[in-house]
Amino acid sequence: MIKQGRLKNDIVFEVINGLIMMLVVVVTVYPFLNIIALSFSKTTTIGLSLLPKEFTLINYTRVIENNLIWVGLQNTIIRVIVGTSLTLIVMIMFAYTLSKKDLPGRVFLTLFIVFTMFFDGGLIPRYILIKNLHLMNTMWALVLPRLIDTFALIVMRNYMMSLPDSLEESAKIDGASYFRILFSIIAPISMPIIATVILWTAVWHWNAWFDVLLYIKDYDKMVLQYVLRRIVIEGASDTMNVMMESVNEIVPAESIKAAAIIFSTIPILIVYPFLQKYFVKGIMVGSLKG
Amino acid sequence: MSRTVAEKKINFKIKNNMKKHSTWKKVISYRQLYLMALPAFIYYVIFHYIPIYGVTVAFKDFSFVHGITGSEWVGLEYFKFMFSGNAFYRVFSNTFILGILKICFGFPIPVIFALLLNEIRHVRFKKMIQTTSYLPHFLSWVILGGMFLQIFSIHGPLNALFEFLGMEKISFLTNPQRFRVLLVATHIWKSMGWNSIIFLAAIASIDTQMYEAAVIDGAGRIKRMIHITLPSILPIIIIMFILSVGNIIKDDFDQIFNLYNPAVYSTADVISTYVYRQGLEQMNFSYAAAVDLFKNIIALILVFTSNTIANKLDDEGYGIW
Numbered sequence: 089m090i091k092q093g094r095l096k097n098d099i100v101f102e103v104i105n106g107l108i109m110m111l112v113v114v115v116t117v118y119p120f121l122n123i124i125a126l127s128f129s130k131t132t133t134i135g136l137s138l139l140p141k142e143f144t145l146i147n148y149t150r151v152i153e154n155n156l157i158w159v160g161l162q163n164t165i166i167r168v169i170v171g172t173s174l175t176l177i178v179m180i181m182f183a184y185t186l187s188k189k190d191l192p193g194r195v196f197l198t199l200f201i202v203f204t205m206f207f208d209g210g211l212i213p214r215y216i217l218i219k220n221l222h223l224m225n226t227m228w229a230l231v232l233p234r235l236i237d238t239f240a241l242i243v244m245r246n247y248m249m250s251l252p253d254s255l256e257e258s259a260k261i262d263g264a265s266y267f268r269i270l271f272s273i274i275a276p277i278s279m280p281i282i283a284t285v286i287l288w289t290a291v292w293h294w295n296a297w298f299d300v301l302l303y304i305k306d307y308d309k310m311v312l313q314y315v316l317r318r319i320v321i322e323g324a325s326d327t328m329n330v331m332m333e334s335v336n337e338i339v340p341a342e343s344i345k346a347a348a349i350i351f352s353t354i355p356i357l358i359v360y361p362f363l364q365k366y367f368v369k370g371i372m373v374g375s376l377k378g
Numbered sequence: 379m380s381r382t383v384a385e386k387k388i389n390f391k392i393k394n395n396m397k398k399h400s401t402w403k404k405v406i407s408y409r410q411l412y413l414m415a416l417p418a419f420i421y422y423v424i425f426h427y428i429p430i431y432g433v434t435v436a437f438k439d440f441s442f443v444h445g446i447t448g449s450e451w452v453g454l455e456y457f458k459f460m461f462s463g464n465a466f467y468r469v470f471s472n473t474f475i476l477g478i479l480k481i482c483f484g485f486p487i488p489v490i491f492a493l494l495l496n497e498i499r500h501v502r503f504k505k506m507i508q509t510t511s512y513l514p515h516f517l518s519w520v521i522l523g524g525m526f527l528q529i530f531s532i533h534g535p536l537n538a539l540f541e542f543l544g545m546e547k548i549s550f551l552t553n554p555q556r557f558r559v560l561l562v563a564t565h566i567w568k569s570m571g572w573n574s575i576i577f578l579a580a581i582a583s584i585d586t587q588m589y590e591a592a593v594i595d596g597a598g599r600i601k602r603m604i605h606i607t608l609p610s611i612l613p614i615i616i617i618m619f620i621l622s623v624g625n626i627i628k629d630d631f632d633q634i635f636n637l638y639n640p641a642v643y644s645t646a647d648v649i650s651t652y653v654y655r656q657g658l659e660q661m662n663f664s665y666a667a668a669v670d671l672f673k674n675i676i677a678l679i680l681v682f683t684s685n686t687i688a689n690k691l692d693d694e695g696y697g698i699w
Contacts, residue, residue, distance in 0.1 A: 097598050097599075098598050098599045101497070101598070101599050101600055102497070102499075102599070105494050105497050105498065106498065106503075108494060109494065109495065109498060109503070109507050112491070112507065112510075112511060112570075113507055113510050113511075115567070116510050116511055116513065116514065116567070116571075117510060118535075119525050120525070122528075122535050123525050123528060123529075126528065133531075133533040133534065134535075135535055135538035136535045136538040136539055136542065137535075178417045178418050178421065181414035181417070181418065182414070182415050182419075184414065185411040185412070185414055186415070188411060190404065191404075191411065192405050192408070193405075197415070197419075200419075201422060204426040206678050206681055206682055207430065207674060207677075208429075208430075208674055208677075209428075209429025209430045209432050209433055210429070210667060210670035210671060210674055211650075211653055211657060211666070211670055212435060212663050212666050212667035212670060213428075213430070213431075213432025213433055213435060213667065214425075214429050215657070215658065216432055216442075216446065216663070217424075217428055217429055219442065232421075232425065235418075235421045236418055236421055241418075265410055266408075266410040266414070267410055267414065294518075295517070295518035295520075296518075297520050298631070298632065298635075302658065313518050313520045313521075316520050316524065317520045317524075317636070320520070320523070320524030320527070321520065321523055321524055321527070342528065345524060345528070346528065349521055349524045352521055353517060353521055356516055360513065360516065361509075363516055364509060364512055367512075368512075368575055
């Protein structure tokens with residue numbers, strides 16, 4: 089009797105719990121579905137509905153016809169590739185050096201980088217620096233300031249420190265240089281953490297927009313997120329008007345904005361399964377060091 | 379006696395010399411490593427330490443014509459100006475209020491979510507929930523901002539729901555008090571799944587024998603969750619809590635800047651957005667730098683303290699070093 093009563097309690101709990109989790113999924117997914125529906129509509133609003141009103145593809149055609157979107161996409165891809173490769177090379181070399189436990193000056197170097205996690209010069213000094221370095225309106229203003237993320241660096245160093253010394257010994261006896269040891273032995277073994285850092289950096293670059301607002305003036309150097317910001321948040325007239333008014337018909341701003349949002353979300357969705365796997369791994373490695 | 383002392387001294391000297399000698403030897407044998415570290419070292423000097431030197435603009439009357447070194451020192455004038463005006467107090471308290479609200483509501487929810495998710499037995503359903511709830515973490519606040527401006531607008535779906543339920547429409551985007559709710563809610567929406575990962579990992583490492591013993595004792599699922607799972611992950615909950623309190627002053631610029639508008643400045647304008655507008659829109663470089671510096675010093679103290687406490691509490695080292 090008692091046992092059955094308990095079982096009943098468990099079942100009630102499981103049902104309620106399942107419903108709560110369903111609610112979480114619905115609350116997470118609903119805004120996307122609503123915006124998708126709006127992006128296929130010809131109205132300014134579709135209310136609660138998840139179905140398009142007056143189905144149309146015109147919003148997407150307007151987005152695709154907007155040259156700035158493609159320029160932005162191209163610049164974003166360039167930025168992701170250049171930024172991530174540079175970061176990777178510089179970071180692997182530094183992490184390897186810091187992983188040598190008996191390296192003279194290691195404590196100093198570690199403190200030197202950790203301090204930057206605690207204290208930051210701030211927005212204005214950074215802006216002045218970029219201006220003084222004459223990096224304004226160049227891609228380097230987007231790539232160089234974020235060359236190394238100190239947290240990722242420390243995670244990578246910890247990973248390399250956990251590798252056994254014996255890995256390198258035979259190579260050392262053969263007279264291989266540290267450079268060769270790093271790139272032919274250590275880096276291939278550290279692939280899990282390298283993959284994680286690649287994704288961290290790539291996603292950061294993909295999503296970055298504020299540095300473009302600060303440092304980039306020319307239209308042909310803007311990145312996708314910034315173009316999107318101009319369309320959906322600032323509603324900048326120079327980008328919006330082109331899309332709204334064309335020869336035949338006027339399309340509401342809201343549904344064009346929705347199409348632009350969905351258009352820029354698709355690339356992330358495509359790589360998402362991959363992202364999720366390595367990001368979660370990275371969080372584990374990064375937080376549980378020992 | 380005296381001989382042995384002298385011998386010891388000599389031995390010490392020799393050892394010391396050897397030590398110095400071997401240090402040098404090591405430096406030379408590691409020269410390639412130093413060379414490999416050089417690009418990163420230069421990066422840190424230029425992009426972190428020069429801006430740290432650059433905070434001196436807060437004590438100067440900076441203009442680009444004269445540069446940092448050429449601009450005139452004005453001492454604490456901009457700090458005095460900062461404390462004399464109302465704007466600073468407003469953005470400062472807005473930052474803290476939002477930070478506290480985000481911790482009060484945003485901190486427990488991922489913990490509860492992790493606890494409940496752990497009780498889902500159906501593996502594919504569990505995977506599906508995880509996959510869905512992590513997704514917003516990967517999207518920028520530009521995308522999400524654009525989306526939420528639509529969702530929360532007066533014609534948007536949320537107000538359609540209110541209307542459907544016979545309630546009055548609420549203008550979230552222009553009402554300063556409601557806007558706070560919007561900021562906290564969207565923050566939780568974006569980060570809940572992601573922030574639960576660390577707790578899920580802690581739950582996964584709990585010894586299953588404890589649960590088996592509890593089942594024999596006749597403990598139901600809720601009891602097991604409250605009496606075994608929760609206490610087992612309590613250490614990491616405490617540590618994560620301390621770390622998040624340490625970040626309380628680090629407001630979410632991306633979120634607020636993409637959602638706010640002048641109508642809600644009275645509650646939504648925080649230090650980082652204020653610094654941006656003062657510094658780079660109004661070109662009050664020195665004043666903005668002073669506000670930012672003040673914030674960064676408080677952030678330094680908070681983060682340092684919270685990390686020190688977190689590291690003391692746990693030798694696994696969840697803090698940043």
